[in-house]
Amino acid sequence: MRAALIGCGEMSRAWLAAAAELDEIEIVGLADLDEGRARSRAVEFGLGDVVIANDIETLLERSRPDMLFDVVVPAARHGVVLAALAAGCHVLSEKPLADTLVHARELVHATRSASRLHAVIQNRRYLPGIRRLHRLIESGALGKVTGLHCDFFKAPHFGGFREQMEHVLLLDMAIHSFDAARYLAGVTPDSVYCHETNPDGSWFAAGAAANAIFTLPTGGVLTYRGSWCANGMPTSWNGQWRVVGDRGTAIWDGEDAVTAECLADPAAQDGLFSVTQPIEVPPLHSDDGIDGHLGLLRDFARSVREGREPETVSHHNLGSLAMVFGAIESAETGRSVTIAIPEEPEVP
Ligand SMILES: NC(=O)c1ccc[n+]([C@@H]2O[C@H](COP(=O)([O-])OP(=O)(O)OC[C@H]3O[C@@H](n4cnc5c(N)ncnc54)[C@H](O)[C@@H]3O)[C@@H](O)[C@H]2O)c1
Secondary structure (H helix, E strand, O other), rough: EEEEEEOOOOOHHHHHHHHHOOOOEEEEEEOOOOHHHHHHHHHHHOOOEEEEOOOHHHHHHHHOHHHHHHHHHHHHHHHHHHHHHHHOOEEEOOOOOOOHHHHHHHHHHHHHHHOOOEEEEEEEHHHHHHHHHHHHHEEEEEEEEEEEEEEEEOOOOOHHHOOOOOHHHHHHHHHHHHHHHHHHHOOOOEEEEEEOOOOOOOOOOOOEEEEEEEEEEOOEEEEEEOOOOOOOOOOOOOEEEEEEEEOOEEEEOOOOOOEEEEEEEOOOOOOEEEEEEEEEOOOOOOOOOHHHHHHHHHHHHHHHOOOOOOOHHHHHHHHHHHHHHHHHHHHHHOOOEEOOOOOHHHHH
């Protein structure tokens, strides 16, 4: 399949490295507002004879791709995806799906109207640790899940746009944890209360930390504690997770370690406590798509070929984006907010 990529900034390297591993994908064009960046990426990845362009229209017209890889900044995503769908391409976009819920809904609508696939890179789902934790939850060994808890603490100095933007942690980063939480919970939360701060000493202009409590339609809760200006003792980029069920608890360090304990014999007591014992966490299964961007690109290409929807298809991803915008609304109003997933658009 012929693929063109637009947005040759930092993230494009992960995409082009992944595409290079996949025989079924041929990169036929690269574009960036700064054409020099597109040219450098072509050299870096040995793509000597691909089309080089500085806008989406020229890229599509000259390279005639089957699919577009969209790695532009969020504000440019809406226009780029609409143009590609109109040209008959399937589209795989970087996260977030859109810069507003209205734009997200429009993209879902345009995708259905064009009978094409549009999916989002939610690469945190494509990690061995989260796949195994998901299998453990699905196995029922923890019982009914009553709480999912995610901690995210880092102190990166990015420079650039992130240090100036509003709601930086919620908009730019928390979508990964929120989407992972939806995957683990198997449901989309129905409400959120979020307290956002910019802690003393922060080098970000606004919103570098957030604490959010989501309620789940199953009766459980999801809590998120995050900061982008927490020096020392960092968590994984994937967060650090605790999942509590009515029979046991699992912990995922965000990397490879998933450990769990559950009740040994519900009647057995040791002083104040019920007796628990470590349990096996299921191994990876051959159906588990893994390898981050590579896993996602592979899954997307297969979905196009087989005419099925990939796991991070855009109409499903609306729920993760709605969590982000719900948390932002709560932070701005100081109130608990119902998470509104934009209605499924009608297909004409
Ligand atoms: N999945 C992840 O783990 C992850 C990590 C970091 C960033 N991202 C996402 O990747 C995307 C890109 O981030 P980045 O860090 O590479 O940013 P970046 O600023 O390094 O690169 C973005 C590039 O897009 C180009 N661009 C912007 N508007 C364009 C347009 N209309 N037409 C053509 N080119 C255009 C810019 O010139 C720039 O080169 C963002 O959506 C970001 O949220 C994802």
